[in-house]
Amino acid sequence: MALLKIARMGHPVLIRPADPVADPTAPEIRRLVADMAETMEDASGLGLAAPQVHVPLRLFVWRGGAGNILALINPEIEPVGEETEEGWEGCLSIPGLRGAVPRASRIRFRGVDIEGRPVEGEAAGLPARVIQHETDHLDGILYPMRMPDLSRFGFNEDLHRAAQQASRAAEETGS
Template identity: 55%
Template sequence: MGHPVLARIADPVQNPASPAIAALVEDLKDSLAAVGGTGLAAPQIGVPLRVVIFAVPPHRTTGAPDDQPQELIELINPEIAPLGDEIALGWEGCLSIPGMRGEVPRPARIRYRGLRLDGTMVEREVGGFHARVVQHECDHLDGMLYPMRMTDMRSFGFTDELIAAGTAAPFPQPAKVS
């Protein structure tokens, strides 16, 4: 937080099939794997381009038909549109604001579209955690961090403090397989 690239609108990718974009996606994957989390946007690693990666692990879904698991996927030049007027509150953290979280209002359902590295177009209508992670990552492409979306700053703070106070629960963790 505080780096100028996180506060600006990212540039569109002119050639999604270029080797430089494939290398950027690999850098994003390596960076995400190193720190954990479910998504990352190019501006978070200092690159002002409209590229995000995200996954929807099974343990984070709500069980709704439009909130299904998603393997790690890249979206180049993504676009989002809300579906309906319903707003859902949900706890979010961010790798750009380590150790903190807040309760963020977002459209409950969205339609998103974007290009894959192979040039195929992905277009989906989703809700639940799937909708939240896509919106969170795409906000980074528009110079937005989640606290800028919050309407009640009383639900923003250090993760450990919020959990200790019983205000927020730990983020769900994957089930351990023995």
């Protein structure tokens, strides 16, 4: 296994739609998934899409239930219902920044695993957010492109400091 170089915002591979994986069971796909899992672990990520490691293919790895790392190849997702929620997101391709992004609260997903077996299910909360974020990478979309309010986009340290100041001010005024 090997650590892969992560593409950063501005690299063309991140803004083009990825190609379908022709043979999910191919040895090179198995190797890519293993290297992506190791790279994601090393970077302390929750998910990593193939375009983020300069490979324009429709697959990603993510931390599933119980901390297991799962791969989803040629994924398709759809919202379940109309409900959305805003949540903070970061990205290994946009280091040091995060933003508040609206996403579907609940999704249905399907694809295949590295054995070529069908995978499908529903997800809510953080898993739904991660799957949507990674699928966006496969469509050439970075999370800031989903943000309707760029005033909620900034550097991690500054956002953290601002939140602490707001919390202290609220405590002082008793609200």
